[in-house]
Amino acid sequence: MEIFQGLLYGFQVVLQPLNLLYCFIGVFIGTLVGVLPGLGPAAAIALLLPSTFAASPVAGIIMLAGIYYGAMYGGSTTSILVNIPGEAASVVTCLDGHAMARQGRAGPALGISAFGSFIAGTLSVIVLTFLAPSLAKVALSFGPPEYFSLMILGLTILTYFARESMVKALMMAAVGLLCGSVGVDSISGRYRFTFGIQTLMDGLGLVPVIMGLFGISEVLLNLERGEEKQEIFATPTKGLFPTREDWRLSTVPILRGSVLGFFLGILPGAGAIIASFVSYAVEKRASKYPERFGTGAIEGVAGPEAANNAAAGGAFIPLLTLGIPANAVMAILLGALMIHGLQPGPLLVKQAPDVFWGIITSMYIGNAMLLVLNLPLIPMWAQLLRVPYAILFPLILLFCLIGSYSVGNNVGDGIVMWVFGVLGYLMKKFDYEGAPLILAMVIGPMMEEALRQSLILSAGSFTIFFSRPISAGFILAAALLLLLPLITRRREVAKAWTSVPQESE
Amino acid sequence: MSRDLTGALFWLAIAIFFSIEGFTHLKLGTLHQPGPGFFPFWAGVALGLLSLISLFNSLRKTDKLSLSGIKSSKLLLVTGALLAYLLLLEALGFLTVTFLFLFLLLRIEYRGWAFSAVLALVGAVSSYVLFQLWLKTQLPAGPFGF
Numbered sequence: 001m002e003i004f005q006g007l008l009y010g011f012q013v014v015l016q017p018l019n020l021l022y023c024f025i026g027v028f029i030g031t032l033v034g035v036l037p038g039l040g041p042a043a044a045i046a047l048l049l050p051s052t053f054a055a056s057p058v059a060g061i062i063m064l065a066g067i068y069y070g071a072m073y074g075g076s077t078t079s080i081l082v083n084i085p086g087e088a089a090s091v092v093t094c095l096d097g098h099a100m101a102r103q104g105r106a107g108p109a110l111g112i113s114a115f116g117s118f119i120a121g122t123l124s125v126i127v128l129t130f131l132a133p134s135l136a137k138v139a140l141s142f143g144p145p146e147y148f149s150l151m152i153l154g155l156t157i158l159t160y161f162a163r164e165s166m167v168k169a170l171m172m173a174a175v176g177l178l179c180g181s182v183g184v185d186s187i188s189g190r191y192r193f194t195f196g197i198q199t200l201m202d203g204l205g206l207v208p209v210i211m212g213l214f215g216i217s218e219v220l221l222n223l224e225r226g227e228e229k230q231e232i233f234a235t236p237t238k239g240l241f242p243t244r245e246d247w248r249l250s251t252v253p254i255l256r257g258s259v260l261g262f263f264l265g266i267l268p269g270a271g272a273i274i275a276s277f278v279s280y281a282v283e284k285r286a287s288k289y290p291e292r293f294g295t296g297a298i299e300g301v302a303g304p305e306a307a308n309n310a311a312a313g314g315a316f317i318p319l320l321t322l323g324i325p326a327n328a329v330m331a332i333l334l335g336a337l338m339i340h341g342l343q344p345g346p347l348l349v350k351q352a353p354d355v356f357w358g359i360i361t362s363m364y365i366g367n368a369m370l371l372v373l374n375l376p377l378i379p380m381w382a383q384l385l386r387v388p389y390a391i392l393f394p395l396i397l398l399f400c401l402i403g404s405y406s407v408g409n410n411v412g413d414g415i416v417m418w419v420f421g422v423l424g425y426l427m428k429k430f431d432y433e434g435a436p437l438i439l440a441m442v443i444g445p446m447m448e449e450a451l452r453q454s455l456i457l458s459a460g461s462f463t464i465f466f467s468r469p470i471s472a473g474f475i476l477a478a479a480l481l482l483l484l485p486l487i488t489r490r491r492e493v494a495k496a497w498t499s500v501p502q503e504s505e
Numbered sequence: 506m507s508r509d510l511t512g513a514l515f516w517l518a519i520a521i522f523f524s525i526e527g528f529t530h531l532k533l534g535t536l537h538q539p540g541p542g543f544f545p546f547w548a549g550v551a552l553g554l555l556s557l558i559s560l561f562n563s564l565r566k567t568d569k570l571s572l573s574g575i576k577s578s579k580l581l582l583v584t585g586a587l588l589a590y591l592l593l594l595e596a597l598g599f600l601t602v603t604f605l606f607l608f609l610l611l612r613i614e615y616r617g618w619a620f621s622a623v624l625a626l627v628g629a630v631s632s633y634v635l636f637q638l639w640l641k642t643q644l645p646a647g648p649f650g651f
Contacts, residue, residue, distance in 0.1 A: 050642060167559050171516055174552035178523050178545060185531075185541040192531060192541060193523070216587070220580055390614030391624070394607050397583075398632060401590055401606075406642040414591040422584060430512045448544040460537030 003130060006349075010357030014365055019059050019358070026063035027366045030070020031373060034077070035381045037084045037222075039396055041071035042328040042438075043215040046207040047403035049336055057340035058355050062362040064336055068329050069121060069312040069363065072272060073370045076113040076305050077381050080106055089272035089308040092280045096293060096300030103296050107239035108246050112298055113305040114374045115242070116250065120258040120306035121367040124313030127262055129360055132349075135321040139346040142322070144457065145464050148450035149474035151324065151443050154268030156478040158436050161274045166485055169436050172427075176437040179204050180444025187452055199412025206335055206442060208404040208417035210328055213434040215400045216421025219393050221428055240375055246298050253283050253303035261307030265314025268439075271327040272311040279307035313363065319344055320356060324443060328435065331442040509563030517556040524549035579613060586610060598647015599637070603629040 013019060033044040045064050052060030071087050078086030080097035093113065100109040142150075155173045162169030182193045183203025194200040242250065260282065261275040283303040284293045293300050315326040323345030325331035337344045342352050349356045404417040424434055458464035466472045527533070527546035534540025590606045607625035612618075636642040 165559070165562070167555055167562065168512075171552060171555045171559065174548050174555060175516065175519070177548040178519075178552065181545045181548070188541045190531065190541045192545065193526065220583065223579060223583060391611070393614075394610035395628060397587065397610070398603060398607065398628070401587070402632065402636055402642065402644070405591075405594070406636070406644070409643050411591050411594060414594075415588075418584070418587055418591065421587070425580075430508050432512065444544075444548075451544065452539045455536055455539055458537075460535065 003133060006133065006353065006357045007129060007361060009353060010361030013058060013354050013358040014062070014362045019062055019362070020365070022055065022059040022063040023066050023362050023366050024369055026066020027070035027073075027370050027373065030067040030072075031074035031370065031381065032384070033067060034071035034074020034086045034090075035384060036392070037078055037082075037086050039218075040087045040214055041068050042210050042332065043400070044071070045329060045332045045336075046210045047399055049207060049332060049339075050403070050406045052336065053339070057337070057342060057352070058358040060340060061333065061336060061355060061359055062366075064333055065316075065359055065362065066366050068333075069309065069366060070370055072121075072305075072309045072312050073114065073117050073374050074381065075308075076117070076301075077110060077374075077378060078385060080109045080113070080301070081382055082385055089276050089311075090305070091273070092276050092304045093301055095280070096295070096297050099294065099296035100298065100301065105296065108242040108298065109301050110378055111240040111375065112242045112246060112250050112302045114240075114371055116254045116257070116302045116306040117309040118367055118371040119254055120261060120310040121313060121370075122364065123255075123258045124262045124265070124310040125360065125363045125367070128313050128316060128363075132317055132320050132356075132360065135317060136346045136349050139321050142346075142470070143468075144450040144453040145468050145471045146474070147322075147324075148447055148454055149465055149471040149478075150268070150322070151447045151450070153474045153478040153481075154324065154326070154443065155436065155440055156481045157267050158439055160481045160485070162433060162436070168432055172432055172434070172436040173440040176440025176442075177444040177447070179209070179437070180441040181448065186445065186449055197412070199410060199416060202408075203445075204416060204441070205404075205407060205413050206331060206438075207407045208413040209420050209441065210332065210438060211400045211404055212417040212420025212422075213424035213427075213438065214328070215396065216417065217424030217428060217434075219396055220421070220425045222389065223393065240378070242298070249298050250302035253279075253299040254306040256282065256286075257303040257306030258310040261310030262314040264307075265311030265326065266317045268318050268324055268326045268443075271315060272308040275307040275311035276304035279303040316359065316363075320348060320359070321346060323348075324446070325439070328438045328442075331438065334442070507563050509559060513556045513560035513563060517553060517560065520549045520553035520556055522549075524553060582613060583610065595645045596647070599644040600629055600633055601647050603632060 014023065029044065029048070030041065033039050033041055045067050048064065048067065052063060055063070072089060075086035075088075075090035076093045076097065078084055079090040079093035080101050083094050083098040085091040085094055097109045097113070100106065159166050159169035159173055178193075180203075182200055184190070184201070185192055191201065199205075257275075257279040260279050261272070264275040264278060265271060280293075280300060280303060283299045284290050287293065287297070287299060289297075315330050318324045318326045319330045319334060323334065323343065325334045334344055337348075337355070342348065342355060400417065401414060404414045405411065407413055427434060454464050455462075464471075465475055524546050527542035527544075527549055531542025531545065532540040533543050533546055586606055586609055590602055593602050604625050607628045608621055611621040611624055633644070637644050
């Protein structure tokens with residue numbers, strides 16, 4: 001009953017006109033960001049974070065969350081029409097989505113991704129509604145050792161799914177931990193690695209680092225690649241509705257993608273990108289005609305698109321119940337909650353029920369808005385893709401500059417963004433991934449605190465991580481993931497990954 | 506030198522720097538009372554060991570990938586413009602610097618002075634309206650008051 005009261009309360013919060021407006025702005029910007037290649041949800045949320053300072057915490061968070069799941073809808077449009085992923089989680093949609101467009105079936109491809117996204121998004125919010133409050137109760141019993149082990153598992157999962165070598169991904173996680181230790185040490189109060197620079201005293205800002213790694217570096221790479229003449233398919237204004245045959249083929253993949261995506265979304269480190277890849281691999285294996293995949297199989301669009309939306313819902317679970325971000329976007333939302341004076345974690349549901357239930361219920365409404373926004377407006381989004389990159393890229397750079405400056409009204413943060421922009425460009429050139437770095441940088445300080453508190457608790461003995469059953473379970477799972485590649489060598493997901501055109505985070 | 510080798514050497518240097526810094530300046534503390542240098546030191550050691558593994562992997566591999574061509578002139582110009590924007594922002598004010606920045610970048614890919622100038626002006630003014638007046642971001646004003 002508690003849950004229904006919560007839901008009712010949440011709807012009361014969300015249905016206030018101002019919150020509805022913020023939700024709409026969020027999903028609208030999210031779709032826009034999703035459609036535009038080279039600007040991902042992480043950079044966009046980082047950019048808009050300062051503009052929510054004036055709003056109430058609920059409204060601000062509702063809007064930022066809307067950008068995240070909105071981008072999952074928008075990304076597929078670009079994948080299908082231009083064969084460039086609008087954002088990273090719709091990379092696989094290019095394979096069969098674009099093939100369908102080439103056969104003149106862009107309409108049903110766009111339609112099934114919008115419906116699939118809606119179904120998966122809604123299903124995952126329903127599960128989120130029922131799961132989050134009870135998980136928060138379980139999480140109350142977590143001590144520092146459990147938190148530490150869980151974060152170790154999260155980093156391991158992320159590196160396990162690395163596109164290149166796992167060693168390189170682990171290296172980036174270590175670099176992230178080092179980046180996270182810049183600034184004041186929370187236990188002793190000492191400055192670390194600040195070299196007397198004012199900007200570094202508060203630590204490396206998450207917003208400038210993300211905008212550098214995922215915004216600036218992406219623009220540099222695009223500029224270097226030069227403008228390839230991309231064919232944009234004539235956009236259908238009718239015929240968006242999939243046929244009965246399409247539905248017959250897609251229903252099971254959508255449901256399977258929803259379940260898969262949700263659970264991969266929960267795991268810290270996995271997330272929407274991986275969920276879409278795994279769903280594609282699963283559908284291909286389950287299909288009676290796997291050879292159709294890559295030539296315009298609608299299941300190859302429906303499954304992954306459902307999976308990435310479900311993952312976006314699942315990703316809220318660790319944030320709302322444990323206070324641990326599952327990916328870069330959740331890391332910024334965590335930062336946003338803290339700026340608004342809220343402490344994400346098991347106590348959030350008690351301390352700020354309006355925010356907790358507000359976020360969850362806003363996702364029901366946001367998903368419905370997205371369905372309405374996406375189907376009729378697809379021609380408009382497609383027009384946007386015709387804006388030449390020569391005009392777009394100075395504006396993206398300008399937004400990044402303004403965003404990094406306005407977090408703290410400080411040019412130093414802009415310099416941090418510049419450094420990480422150049423570093424991010426070189427990392428791409430040398431095949432290092434940015435995602436493990438970001439996640440490790442965010443959870444680094446939490447991990448350190450949990451580790452040091454655990455050691456103080458146990459009087460210096462590491463057995464505390466193995467003697468407590470939940471913690472031991474996490475560590476065991478992490479160890480298995482680390483050892484598995486040594487035995488099996490080539491991983492299925494990595495194989496699927498390398499066979500698709502590469503794009504941004 | 507292959508890419509993996511260059512990368513591994515770079516991160517190895519970073520790892521050594523952070524470990525030494527953590528060990529000498531920050532102090533490790535003891536296991537039952539870890540100090541501020543404890544976590545960075547071990548993260549640095551982990552990075553160092555992983556870099557060594559990556560280094561050996563790169564030596565063992567036969568196909569030595571080298572860097573694909575970097576079109577340096579355009580990228581140097583763009584990264585230079587970004588840096589100049591940040592360094593001049595507080596001295597010249599948001600509107601002036603933004604106009605110059607957009608104008609320069611539009612000229613790189615687009616021919617035509619007049620077109621670039623008009624577009625840069627529209628971009629600068631509308632971002633000023635959006636961020637300064639509507640979203641109430643505190644953008645620096647220059648000597649002319651904008």
